[in-house]
Amino acid sequence: MARLYLIRHGRPSATWGGHDDDPGLDETGRTQARAARDWLLSRPEAERPGLVVSSxxxxxxxxxxxxxxxLGVAMEIDPVVGEIPTPKSLTGAARPEWLRQAFQGTWAAIDGDMDYDAWRTDIVASLARRANTAVFSHYVAINAAVSRLLGVDQVLAFRPDHTSITVLETDGETVRLIEKGAEAATGVL
Structure with missing residues (x-):
């Protein structure tokens, strides 16, 4: 089985639900990104990622x-590991409340215009095809994968901190959770 690393992004320069829909990292986030790199590169040769995928x-x-x-590799962009798709009817200020509601329940109970349970299945399927890869993603997408792998329906399976690294294994078809990354308090709830 090959190693797979699921990493939450570093601290952004703007908070979720803010005015910037696509903020970059602040200085702390840039420091966290370098620390994640150093941790990934410190893995034994057989476990070190050779590919990088990002939302x-x-x-x-x-x-x-x-x-x-x-690593000297081109970053692959994969929308599947991006943010949870927000219902088209929601505007910026309504999204935080929608997320708070979603976090209180199950994947099947999320109010939206798509099948969120299928979305988490798609994330795990995308991860299964990746061997020796570092995948940089988001709080909710990581929860989607972890909850599916744990066999739980709750949306909030754990609280990954910024640059938290969750370790997985894959054989190219299935994915197994080895270790959840560091958890922290979040402003989401």
Whole structure:
């Protein structure tokens, strides 16, 4: 089984629900990105990632960049590991409350215009195809994968901190959770 690392982006320069829909990292976030790179590169040779995948959003790309540069690889952008799709009817100020409601329940109970349980299945399927890869993603997408792997329906399976690294294994078809990354308090709830 090959190692797979699921990393939450570093601290962004703007909070969720703020005015900037695609913020980059603040100085702390840039420091966190370098620390994630150093941790990933310190893995034994057989467990070290050789590929870097990122959500299309700027905070993930900026977190992934130091690792991609250090490995000398091009960063692959994968929208599947991006932010949870927000219902089209919601505007910026309504999104935080929608997320708070979603976090209180199950994947099937999320009010929206898509099948969120299918979305988390798609994330795990995307991860299964990746061997020896560092995947930079988001709080909710990481919860989608972890909850699916744990076999729980609650949206909030754990609280990954900024640059928290969750360790997985894959054989190319299935994914197994090895260790959840560091948890922290969050402003989401």
């Amino acid at each position: 299309p959003l700027r905070r993930c790309r900026e977190t992934a960049e130091p690792t991609a540069v250090a």
